[in-house]
Amino acid sequence: MSIDSNLSDQETTALLRGGDEQxxxxxxxxxxxxLVFFARRIVPGHGIAEEIVQDILxxxxxRRADFDNYISLKGFLYISTKNACRDSIDKxxxxxxxxxxxxxxxxxxxxxxxxxxxxxxxxxxxxQALDRLPEQCRKxxxxxxxxxMSGKExxxxxxxxxxxxxxxxxxxxxxxxxxxxxxxxTILLVLxxxxxx
Amino acid sequence: MTLxxxxxxxxxxxxxxxxxxxxxxRNAQLFNRITDAATLAGALLELQGTDxxxxxxxxxxxxxxxxxxxxxxxxxxxxxxxxAASIILCxxxxxxxxxxxKTSPQIAQTQTHDIAPGNNQATLTLANGQxxxxxxxxxxxLAQQGNMSIRxxxxxxxxxxxxxxxxxxxxxNTLSTKNGEQSPYPLILSDGTKVxxxxxxxxxxxxxxxxxERVVNITGEAYFEVVHHAAQPFKVNVxxxxxxxxxxxxxxxxxxxxxxxxxxxxxxxxKVSFGTNSELLRPGQQAVLHAGGLSVNExxxxxxxxxxxxxxxFNSATLDNIMKQVSRWYDVDIVYQDEALRSKHFSARTxxxxxxxxxxxxxxxxxxxxxxxxxxxxxxxxx
Numbered sequence: 116m117s118i119d120s121n122l123s124d125q126e127t128t129a130l131l132r133g134g135d136e137q138x139x140x141x142x143x144x145x146x147x148x149x150l151v152f153f154a155r156r157i158v159p160g161h162g163i164a165e166e167i168v169q170d171i172l173x174x175x176x177x178r179r180a181d182f183d184n185y186i187s188l189k190g191f192l193y194i195s196t197k198n199a200c201r202d203s204i205d206k207x208x209x210x211x212x213x214x215x216x217x218x219x220x221x222x223x224x225x226x227x228x229x230x231x232x233x234x235x236x237x238x239x240x241x242x243q244a245l246d247r248l249p250e251q252c253r254k255x256x257x258x259x260x261x262x263x264m265s266g267k268e269x270x271x272x273x274x275x276x277x278x279x280x281x282x283x284x285x286x287x288x289x290x291x292x293x294x295x296x297x298x299x300x301t302i303l304l305v306l307x308x309x310x311x312x
Numbered sequence: 313m314t315l316x317x318x319x320x321x322x323x324x325x326x327x328x329x330x331x332x333x334x335x336x337x338r339n340a341q342l343f344n345r346i347t348d349a350a351t352l353a354g355a356l357l358e359l360q361g362t363d364x365x366x367x368x369x370x371x372x373x374x375x376x377x378x379x380x381x382x383x384x385x386x387x388x389x390x391x392x393x394x395x396a397a398s399i400i401l402c403x404x405x406x407x408x409x410x411x412x413x414k415t416s417p418q419i420a421q422t423q424t425h426d427i428a429p430g431n432n433q434a435t436l437t438l439a440n441g442q443x444x445x446x447x448x449x450x451x452x453x454l455a456q457q458g459n460m461s462i463r464x465x466x467x468x469x470x471x472x473x474x475x476x477x478x479x480x481x482x483x484x485n486t487l488s489t490k491n492g493e494q495s496p497y498p499l500i501l502s503d504g505t506k507v508x509x510x511x512x513x514x515x516x517x518x519x520x521x522x523x524x525e526r527v528v529n530i531t532g533e534a535y536f537e538v539v540h541h542a543a544q545p546f547k548v549n550v551x552x553x554x555x556x557x558x559x560x561x562x563x564x565x566x567x568x569x570x571x572x573x574x575x576x577x578x579x580x581x582x583k584v585s586f587g588t589n590s591e592l593l594r595p596g597q598q599a600v601l602h603a604g605g606l607s608v609n610e611x612x613x614x615x616x617x618x619x620x621x622x623x624x625x626f627n628s629a630t631l632d633n634i635m636k637q638v639s640r641w642y643d644v645d646i647v648y649q650d651e652a653l654r655s656k657h658f659s660a661r662t663x664x665x666x667x668x669x670x671x672x673x674x675x676x677x678x679x680x681x682x683x684x685x686x687x688x689x690x691x692x693x694x695x
Contacts, residue, residue: 139371140372147367148359169367172371233342238356268610271610
């Protein structure tokens with residue numbers, strides 16, 4: 116049985132609560148990169164960030180029965196990741212205090228953390244929406260927006276005409292808007308979430 | 313792109329958005345950050361480089377192990393059923409992995425001889441010969457050189473801070489990595505330029521930049537983020553080439569055992585010169601120095617920068633090139649049973665921080681190749 120990735124977030128949360136492992140896989144794949152990105156804005160080490168996020172996602176599975184809705188699930192992920200990152204820094208600090216009397220200055224404030232949550236959310240949504248574009252359209256969008264390639268460069272790489280490339284880019288933007296708004300998501304809502312947290 | 317997406321919102325939503333932006337300086341800054349194309353591109357690339365699948369496999373294994381632990385016989389007459397259940401669970405966990413491997417006796421062999429990946433370590437050699445081993449987790453002052461102090465700063469970077477007295481003679485230091493090492497921190501040169509090193513590489517630099525130009529030398533592979541000073545251009549010497557940089561980000565790959573050296577520009581502008589030839593690069597382009605001279609092509613920036621993101625990324629790379637990267641990172645020798653195998657092409661992607669068997673399994677699945685690991689040697693065979 117394969118989960119339809121067109122499931123709503125609420126449906127996926129409900130399935131997870133019921134112990135559906137494929138729902139877990141879906142959520143893992145959706146949140147892992149964004150959470151690691153978020154964690155790396157707090158802890159310096161790449162390895163530490165990944166360990167922390169893997170740990171949190173495993174806890175998500177262990178506590179699956181606790182999540183009534185998607186918002187509380189997301190809240191858990193970000194807040195737990197933030198706390199685990201802070202704990203990791205405090206641990207490093209205590210080690211250093213014993214050895215060298217040097218200080219790790221932790222400059223991430225609560226406001227920084229909130230901003231980074233929002234940014235991570237935006238990234239996750241855009242990244243997911245990009246993955247749902249048709250193959251050629253997606254490749255072109257990624258080359259254009261991730262790698263900063265010009266229309267001409269993309270046309271040459273993919274052996275297409277520049278007008279085809281431009282058409283696909285326009286199509287991509289329209290499709291992205293549709294996908295993002297169907298999910299009930301707009302940049303606006305994400306920004307307003309901040310006031311709710 | 314996000315600006316375009318925002319263009320799709322309604323009038324009311326737009327009003328709300330504007331109100332929100334005007335509410336505080338912080339909101340305005342956040343909005344700018346989200347809609348900045350370059351930041352978004354970098355962030356999406358960073359997201360891409362995350363090895364989600366390996367992490368997911370780890371998580372699923374833990375979940376399976378937990379399920380197994382929960383099936384413990386309550387009373388004696390459940391023992392046989394529990395034993396059967398645990399065998400089935402072991403099989404299904406194992407089966408999950410078997411599904412991703414072709415069964416063959418060689419696989420078992422590769423698993424018993426496996427090699428751990430490299431780690432974040434480098435050696436800083438000062439002009440006076442003093443060596444400092446750099447690993448992750450250091451903090452504070454590392455050394456004093458004349459009136460310069462070398463420290464790991466709060467941003468986890470190695471920085472030079474000059475104190476009041478001037479007129480000290482310029483000294484040259486070298487930051488280097490062996491096989492199996494890569495920079496644990498970026499090095500910040502006295503002008504603010506940042507450098508990262510891959511395995512088996514080095515950068516030699518002066519403690520202060522005086523004179524008309526800023527010049528450093530490298531071997532192997534290094535990534536630079538240069539601070540722009542129009543009056544004092546930044547130059548990197550490597551392999552007889554000079555890369556002149558104009559406030560940019562670029563990666564140089566110039567190992568002696570590779571047929572070509574490649575300079576890839578990510579951002580800004582750079583000029584690559586070799587003898588009387590020179591090429592001016594635009595972002596996303598790569599200057600390749602090969603036997604016939606210098607040429608320019610479009611770069612695969614994901615593949616080029618994968619090492620810095622902790623990944624191996626091969627897009628139709630030759631096995632020769634792949635195994636050379638493996639030998640530098642895992643510190644092993646490569647032996648080919650059939651030289652023709654060197655020119656086979658593979659595309660693969662995996663974390664650098666896994667054991668070598670992970671990458672080798674991927675390659676075996678993709679193509680007509682087999683590997684055998686013997687101590688610190690990997691033998692490449694025909695399938």
